Amino acid sequence: MKAFRHQVGTELTLFIRDRSVVTFVIVFPVLTVLFFGYLNQGGQVEGISYSSFLIAGGIGMVISSAAFENLGVALSRQREEGILKRIGATPLRIATLLGAKIAMATLIIFVQAGIMIALNMLLFRAQISGNLLWGFIILLVGALVFATMGIALTGISRNTNVASAAARAISFPMQFLCGTLFPLAAMPPVLRGLASALPLTYLVNLLRGVMLFGDSPWSYTKEWIVLLGCLLGAGMIAIKTFRWE
Amino acid sequence: MTVIHVQDLQKHYGEVKAVDGISFQVHQGEVFGFLGPNGAGKTTTIEILEGFHRQDRGEVSVLGLDPQADRYELQERIGIMLQETELYQDLRVGELLRLFASYYRGAVDPKTLLEMIGLEAKERAFIRELSGGQRQRVVFILTLINDPDLLFLDEPTAGLDPQSRRAIWNWIDRGRQEGKTVFLTTHYIEEAERLCDRVAIIDHGHIIALDTPKSLMASANVENRIEFTTEGSLNTDKLQSMPLITNVVEHGRGAYTLFAQEAEPALKSLIALSEENGFRIRGLHVEGASLEDVFIQLTGRRIRA
Numbered sequence: 001m002k003a004f005r006h007q008v009g010t011e012l013t014l015f016i017r018d019r020s021v022v023t024f025v026i027v028f029p030v031l032t033v034l035f036f037g038y039l040n041q042g043g044q045v046e047g048i049s050y051s052s053f054l055i056a057g058g059i060g061m062v063i064s065s066a067a068f069e070n071l072g073v074a075l076s077r078q079r080e081e082g083i084l085k086r087i088g089a090t091p092l093r094i095a096t097l098l099g100a101k102i103a104m105a106t107l108i109i110f111v112q113a114g115i116m117i118a119l120n121m122l123l124f125r126a127q128i129s130g131n132l133l134w135g136f137i138i139l140l141v142g143a144l145v146f147a148t149m150g151i152a153l154t155g156i157s158r159n160t161n162v163a164s165a166a167a168r169a170i171s172f173p174m175q176f177l178c179g180t181l182f183p184l185a186a187m188p189p190v191l192r193g194l195a196s197a198l199p200l201t202y203l204v205n206l207l208r209g210v211m212l213f214g215d216s217p218w219s220y221t222k223e224w225i226v227l228l229g230c231l232l233g234a235g236m237i238a239i240k241t242f243r244w245e
Numbered sequence: 246m247t248v249i250h251v252q253d254l255q256k257h258y259g260e261v262k263a264v265d266g267i268s269f270q271v272h273q274g275e276v277f278g279f280l281g282p283n284g285a286g287k288t289t290t291i292e293i294l295e296g297f298h299r300q301d302r303g304e305v306s307v308l309g310l311d312p313q314a315d316r317y318e319l320q321e322r323i324g325i326m327l328q329e330t331e332l333y334q335d336l337r338v339g340e341l342l343r344l345f346a347s348y349y350r351g352a353v354d355p356k357t358l359l360e361m362i363g364l365e366a367k368e369r370a371f372i373r374e375l376s377g378g379q380r381q382r383v384v385f386i387l388t389l390i391n392d393p394d395l396l397f398l399d400e401p402t403a404g405l406d407p408q409s410r411r412a413i414w415n416w417i418d419r420g421r422q423e424g425k426t427v428f429l430t431t432h433y434i435e436e437a438e439r440l441c442d443r444v445a446i447i448d449h450g451h452i453i454a455l456d457t458p459k460s461l462m463a464s465a466n467v468e469n470r471i472e473f474t475t476e477g478s479l480n481t482d483k484l485q486s487m488p489l490i491t492n493v494v495e496h497g498r499g500a501y502t503l504f505a506q507e508a509e510p511a512l513k514s515l516i517a518l519s520e521e522n523g524f525r526i527r528g529l530h531v532e533g534a535s536l537e538d539v540f541i542q543l544t545g546r547r548i549r550a
């Protein structure tokens with residue numbers, strides 16, 4: 001527990017001290033959401049205001065960048081630099097180290113979700129008509145699923161360059177196509193097909209349905225199956241491919 | 246008491262036999278050294294003992310534990326200095342030490358360690374702000390943070406300035422006085438001679454000699470070494486035929502080592518030979534026997550080629 005606490009504190013300190021990461025993970029998604037929110041003020045999407053629609057999409061973007069891309073790339077950089085190996089020369093458990101990184105990513109996601117919700121409500125009069133507690137739970141699940149995928153990606157990537165290119169190649173389309181900024185129904189079929197192959201689509205669907213449409217979380221069976229399947233698959237790959245150096 | 250037990254250890258990387266069937270034991274309280282050239286298998290061996298890699302064959306036991314199966318228990322009780330390592334550049338020295346202290350059941354107060362290495366004033370400095378020597382000192386005290394019984398030091402002073410090197414030697418001595426066991430690797434002759442109670446000379450994955458530095462040097466049966474360089478190549482037969490010269494080694498063009506039972510007459514005849522043949526002697530250096538001689542005798546090469 002002591003080690004976990006210290007490790008989370010360290011992850012937080014390192015995050016705050018790295019300006020480029022803060023910009024990329026915190027500022028960039030917020031600006032994107034503000035920009036699109038401003039452009040489409042007063043618009044309606046799927047029966048709710050565009051700004052409400054955008055809340056779930058913005059959170060989805062953050063999950064993809066903080067939990068998946070940033071965590072995966074940072075981990076593979078630490079492996080390449082030799083920091084991980086030095087940690088491997090202590091009794092710190094792998095699970096504690098990764099748990100701390102996931103906790104840190106989750107924290108960023110919560111802060112960001114708070115910012116997104118507040119901005120959309122204050123500036124663009126968005127409304128949350130669904131279940132916030134369930135929204136919270138889905139956020140946690142999403143953070144865990146995408147962080148695990150980031151760790152798995154590090155495991156199968158030979159080095160940081162590969163990991164970072166692959167993470168970017170997956171994260172970039174996810175952040176824009178998965179029903180985050182535009183409704184899936186409004187996209188050309190090719191892109192819709194692509195979106196249906198990306199796991200973020202299912203998370204955003206679930207989150208939006210439960211938090212904004214007020215649907216029951218249990219009416220999204222397909223979404224749950226995809227997300228838990230990703231968690232299981234990525235978890236197995238992550239465990240099999242983890243290495244200190 | 247045996248602290249490290251290695252029996253018939255083998256590790257291959259494809260065609261490369263990094264470690265090719267070595268056996269040795271390290272006893273409690275001794276400083277045991279692996280001395281050998283680049284690629285000899287030092288890091289491979291030490292990292293198998295630390296639990297980083299699994300051997301292909303053979304048995305290893307460290308503090309009575311299996312480094313693979315009992316990895317975490319072992320890490321609680323040993324201190325490790327890797328040959329190449331990196332620290333969080335964006336942490337302060339104090340933060341880093343407290344973080345590592347939190348990894349162990351019991352830890353030394355980081356302040357005590359900083360005092361020991363004379364870096365109390367740097368507690369709030371970022372790791373990236375430290376000089377190379379200061380950084381290496383921090384890397385060194387990280388190995389002591391859990392007050393380990395056994396230290397693994399993989400080339401602890403490689404690339405360091407003489408002052409930092411001597412400081413680390415003193416701390417290793419102090420560890421020995423406190424009853425710690427130390428397993429270190431090095432390719433510095435002086436380091437092995439100065440620090441180690443016993444030295445294993447390792448080459449191409451084999452231990453080719455293992456004893457106290459004194460006994461190894463005695464067995465080399467060489468009392469003096471005369472090194473010099475000349476502008477062109479010399480006829481080694483001529484050098485060899487000088488009186489009292491037991492061996493001549495040429496390292497590349499114009500660099501020679503003569504081995505002699507007695508230095509003075511050998512030097513006189515070398516100077517006579519130079520006048521006779523009109524070559525100039527440069528960089529003359531005379532030394533008593535060292536572990537380098539043992540290595541050269543056993544392999545015909547120098548440790549640092």
Ligand SMILES: Nc1ncnc2c1ncn2[C@@H]1O[C@H](COP(=O)(O)OP(=O)(O)OP(=O)(O)O)[C@@H](O)[C@H]1O
Pocket residue numbers: 258261262263281282283284285286287288289290328432
């Ligand atoms: N991961 C690896 N993959 C392939 N070959 C390896 C690997 N690690 C070591 N080797 C090879 O095994 C041999 C021994 O390497 P090792 O690192 O143990 O040498 P060393 O004695 O520590 O050398 P140095 O003094 O340069 O540190 C070398 O030939 C090296 O190329």
Ligand SMILES: [Mg+2]
Pocket residue numbers: 287288289328399
């Ligand atoms: Mg080495």
